[in-house]
Amino acid sequence: xxxxxxxxxxxVTETGTPVTLRCxxxxxxxxxxxxxxxxxxxxxLIHYSYGVKDTDKGEVSxxxxxxxxKTEDFLLTLESATSSQTSVYFCAISSGSYEQxxxxxxxxxxx
Amino acid sequence: ELKVEQNPLFLxxxxxxxxxxxCNYSxxxxxxxxxxxxxxxxxxSLxxxxxxGAVKQEGxxxxxxxxxxxxxxxxxxxxxxxxxxxxxxxxxxxxxxxYGKLTFGQGTILTVHP
Numbered sequence: 419x420x421x422x423x424x425x426x427x428x429x430v431t432e433t434g435t436p437v438t439l440r441c442x443x444x445x446x447x448x449x450x451x452x453x454x455x456x457x458x459x460x461x462x463l464i465h466y467s468y469g470v471k472d473t474d475k476g477e478v479s480x481x482x483x484x485x486x487x488k489t490e491d492f493l494l495t496l497e498s499a500t501s502s503q504t505s506v507y508f509c510a511i512s513s514g515s516y517e518q519x520x521x522x523x524x525x526x527x528x529x
Numbered sequence: 530e531l532k533v534e535q536n537p538l539f540l541x542x543x544x545x546x547x548x549x550x551x552c553n554y555s556x557x558x559x560x561x562x563x564x565x566x567x568x569x570x571x572x573x574s575l576x577x578x579x580x581x582g583a584v585k586q587e588g589x590x591x592x593x594x595x596x597x598x599x600x601x602x603x604x605x606x607x608x609x610x611x612x613x614x615x616x617x618x619x620x621x622x623x624x625x626x627x628y629g630k631l632t633f634g635q636g637t638i639l640t641v642h643p
Contacts, residue, residue: 460633512629520572
């Protein structure tokens, strides 16, 4: 299995609070991605990174920001969580070849 | 904008039967993926299809790609209960700036009954 961890794995937070999710990889892969999974939508791309300090928006980036200060870590921040951000969040990594590996996921509930 | 559609979204099968899941996409793509997801788990890569006419098989699953029709199929042969899961197709758009970004279909929930 690709070396990807996500933390926390589960989180319950209140509306309006900031939340940061962490993705950590041990594969030294260049590309990292954050997706969210909601019933009926499959997975949708939030933000991605193509190198240290190089990030860009995906399909559903509103309300989210990211940072990547070193190769192994990609942080996703919800500046002010809303109930619509209740979801399962997956991090993925890729070396730029064909495979894209997914982390175990973080289940976030915003009350 | 790249859109990916799967059908059916729900599939209830009897053990031993054959069936096909379809994945259509709307624009030119560099490659197509099939993933499996068990409840509460992450996504497991099944196949990566890179070119027109590509066919890959693993056990009871076979995937194919027709880039001209913008269609991929996942064929299930002689289904067994262990194949019960959600199956996703995902597509990377064409071009050097795609950066491997995946656009997913909605997923097909497959249930195999005795």
